[in-house]
Amino acid sequence: MADKEINYTKAVDYWSNVSTDENGVLGGFGLQTAVPKVDASGSIAFVERLQSLSPNTFPNGPLDATQPKIVLDVGAGIGRVSRDVISKFAPAVDILEPAGPLIEKAREIQDIVHVNKFFQMGIQDFDFPTDYKYWCIWCQWCVGQVPDAVLVDFLKKCKENLQEGGIIIVKENNSTSDEDIFDDVDSSVTRTHEKFKSLFAQAGLRLLLSSLQRGLPKDLFPVRLYALAPAVQKEEVQVNYI
Template identity: 30%
Template sequence: MLTVSMMLLLEKLFQLSYDANSAMLLVENVFQLTLMLTVSMMLLVENVFQLTLMLTVSLMLLAVKLFPLTCEFLEGEKTFYFRAQKFYEDVPATEEGMMGDFIEVSHADLEGSRKFLSKFMNYLPRRSWIMTWLWIQGPGNAGSSFALDCGSGIGRVSRSVLLPVFQKVDLVDMVERFLLTAHQDFLDQDQVDRVETLFCYNLQDFIPTRDKYDVVWIQWVACHLTDKDLMNFLRRCKKSLRPDGVIILKDNMARQGAKLDVSDSSVSRHLDIMRVIIAAAGLQILAVEHQDGFPDIIMPVWMIAMR
């Protein structure tokens, strides 16, 4: 607008300079154009202020979106994590306990997980017609040597999804009795022999071994991490991947925004918020898939593969 006004002013001056009788008209036009310039400057300053305000608000909203959970301290423990630990003290070390009130969807969950995992594997087990296992070429590039089961509980996912595919699996969970149940009761003996390590750690403190895992599986436990701790944990998981390794996160996703359940300190995030956290962790999303076969009463469950 300033450039246009200046051009108009120069054009007027050039035209009027040839007419001595137009001096008054020249003064009037100069006054009008000066007024236009002043108004334009005021509008420009106002627009700059508005844009600056919009940018500031946007950055504030991004910060709130990315880190909505701030942890207070209670008797030396973070309140957010303290509540989760107290909640799981009363959860039975059974498959029903791991599934809460929705044991009926366990089969659909495991089947969906197996199908999603198979998309990224270079070799997959198949039972032959003589009831022996064969390894066939898979569609992906991830190896089948080692997997990490994060928030493993009693090993429900390891038993039915990971151990049928991988030679070895590590389990990590914050509840010791869940891990002991996995080792002593829940897993088959052949599977127990292929579990290398049981890590009793909170994920916000756990540091996976670098360059060790073909797949890191994170199911129904990302919801128990604050946004910042989840971002940092994903960064550490990225460093733990072998070449062509994949991180798979499966969790409840809110239909809108983020929903905090204070009873067990779980936060369900909208898929878009999860995408922001994943990007902030320096990871690239490979695939996203909705878990089918769950009743509508259950919050939507999504699977995200990344590396």
């Protein structure tokens, strides 16, 4: 299986040596291309769609007034997603990012969005805070850095550490073949849409909404957004949005 080849040290070595800008974290598709803008506007449109479809979930309510409105930005890189997308909906973020130079650069976003905490580590080592839960957990272009079993375990923890009405967003490349594809450059896997759905189900999550990102260059993998919430308990009534 493709994920057996993942090596965390190789991955962090790679990400610690890219340029600390859009070009570095987006594999050469920096600000000289349309990719960063198209990506951000697609994400904002996706959250707005979610907002209109689902009055009881992020970024609407109801929210537990005792909980802070904090979004966890997973594999945040230079904090691009927090700065360009999450800041439009949420007042504060926690940044989870293992590569030192990237997390240092992410400190600059504090003029735009309040960063509550910086966690310099990978998904596989993250212990969720014990004194608050997240309003939203945003994973973008980073979950391919961990094997399937580690991702399922992390998503289960995300579910447990989500406020009532909170949402998990996963925005990732989809494999164009029937199999997941290993990339030796950053030691990551690109998963099929079917694999993602299976892993979400194994983690006890249900898919509220899923959509392909439009407007990206044709030579890139298809990019898909998933909005996830804890699976419905038997006694609850389920409303499907897809």
